[in-house]
Amino acid sequence: MNPEILNGLHWSATVDRVFQENFEGDSTLAWQYFGAQTGFMRVYPATTWYVPPNLIDLYDARLRPWYVQGSVSPKDMIILMDRSGSVHGQTFTIMKWAVKTLIDTLGENDFVNVAAFNSTTEWVNNCSYCEVNNTTDNLECTQPLVQASTTNKKLLFQAIDKLEDGGMASYTNALTFAYDAFKQFEGTRKEGEGANCHKTIMLFSDGGTEWPEEVFKKFHADNYTKSVRVFTYAVGPHPIPTAVLKQMACSTGGKYSVITTRSSVRTKIQV
Structure with a gap:
């Protein structure tokens, strides 16, 4: 894996605690996301990432409305x-x-x-x-x-x-x-x-x-x-x-x- 992404996953690990605190403060939160400029994304609660068979995963958090607007x-x-x-x-x-x-x-x-x-x-x-x-x-x-x-x-x-x-x-x-x-x-x-x-x-x-x-x-x-x-x-x-x-x-x-x-x-x- 790209070293830049690995480094990003490491320093962004503290976001998990923020996700948990947000959920404890508002249990109606269904999903929380964090997207980075380098392209990786964190999702809470965690879920298995599904890629349809025989297709390339082209999902990019940086193109999603929640990332752009934020x-x-x-x-x-x-x-x-x-x-x-x-x-x-x-x-x-x-x-x-x-x-x-x-x-x-x-x-x-x-x-x-x-x-x-x-x-x-x-x-x-x-x-x-x-x-x-x-x-x-x-x-x-x-x-x-x-x-x-x-x-x-x-x-x-x-x-x-x-x-x-x-x-x-x-x-x-x-x-x-x-x-x-x-x-x-x-x-x-x-x-x-x-x-x-x-x-x-x-x-x-x-x-x-x-x-x-x-x-x-x-x-x-x-x-x-x-x-x-x-x-x-x-x-x-x-x-x-x-x-x-x-x-x-x-x-x-x-x-x-x-x-x-x-x-x-x-x-x-x-x-």
Whole structure:
């Protein structure tokens, strides 16, 4: 077993006493959980972990709503997907998987939407109607951001799967679109809409050389958008120059990550 996990199991052993004390104080507690950033989990009362025959155990406590809501604050999030011609084949497949994994980490306290860009930028769903569970339903897109509910996630997944690559990428256009969407959302949202907490742009690309300096100058001077953090992901087996992606993240207090394979998605996508 991984030494990091073994060490975690050792230092977290004291949690068992807390579980027992909690149960003694409230006997209605059916289950208690503890999940760690390294991926292991403690359950009280103990139970035999069941894995269906011939299947791989892909359960990850870090993707469960109780872990997400307990470890991070609610977020208003706009995801930007580079769908230019250079993002094709395996790179685009990895990107779609990564974006869907990211959306899966969100809970109903989060608000999200996904836009795809090349020389222009548009929402992936674009308020179109989709078939979900044999009923006609559409993304609740009267606002730029929608609640990360199960239904809305499913609609976004379907729209992401239909994306095709082509054209040239423009970071300036994409970031302007995202910042303007945040401003529109703030000006039109009703009470209870939006997380009203952290605001983030998650940009997935295979890299580029365009530095959108004027965009950051403009929106960093705006009281509402100056707190938006940009997280960037260089995607694909052979990403092209990524210095600009790093600079975007560093200049806004975000984080830069590299995703080269589908197997690395789960460890890189954490919010």
